[in-house]
Amino acid sequence: MTHDHAQTRVALVTGATGAIGGAIARRLAATPGFRVVIVARDPARAAATAAAIREASGNNHIHGEHADLALLNDIDALARRWQGPLHVLINNAAETPRDRQVTDEGIERQFATNVLGYFRLIRALTPALHTATAARVVNVASYWAGGLDLDDLEFQRRRYDNDSAYRQAKQADRMLSAAFAGRLQPLGITVNACHPGDVRSRLSASLGFGGHETPEQASRTPVWLATEAAGGQLTGKYFEQQRETPCRFAADPVAVDALYAACSRYG
Secondary structure (H helix, E strand, C coil): CECCCCCCEEEEEECCCCHHHHHHHHHHHCCCCEEEEEEECCHHHHHHHHHHHHHHHCCCCEEEEECCCCCHHHHHHHHHHCECCCCEEEECCCCCCCCCCECCCCCEHHHHHHHHHHHHHHHHHHHHHHHCCCCEEEEECCCCCCCCCCCCCCCCCCCCCHHHHHHHHHHHHHHHHHHHHHHHHHHCCEEEEEECCCECCHHHHHCCCCCCECHHHHCHHHHHHHHCHHHHHCCCCEEECCEECCCCCCCCHHHHHHHHHHHHCCC
């Protein structure tokens, strides 16, 4: 993967075969000067989604990449394949299995994908972000957040419930955005989190929700953070409807640092 064109900004979007991720990738593809790399677990779906976005947008610089973001080996392999700068990383991939599942690494799957996936991908791609000018990380989180238990991140003690695990994960994503913002600011990289919107999707259905917004509406705030001035000027913030919104989870530096340390221990 070589991306070396002046004036071009390269964006990587995870979960782009889903409803919101696909809309984010399409909106970025339609933004002048953007090359978009989409990451999915299924190589065939990644390739098909990239081809569909190329055709719809007229932007030929859309590429599919394969990685299961629940697995450290896949993330490290993706980072090793990456060449050149990365200007925008949009962490959006999420899953909400109804029953407690563990990955091949023995980690509860929702925590592995929705939290460690964000954490590990930011860490693995920091060198590529650092070589870009004014790079940005956008973490798609949610207002549906809370209930984080730092002593039971994988629901080994608590009864697993996919909604509780999802709310915990989204709280963690908001806290990790603050954690990385402080660590990456010296490198000129901003890190912000947002709630995209309530969309009827595979994910919302598995949580038992409907949704009243279109994927296109839900893509607005993440892409706004990725492309407009605010996302480059502010860091460590949380946004809803393109507006900065106070985040009580990120306002607890002791818990933020404890979560960062807990994620680091997973490698």
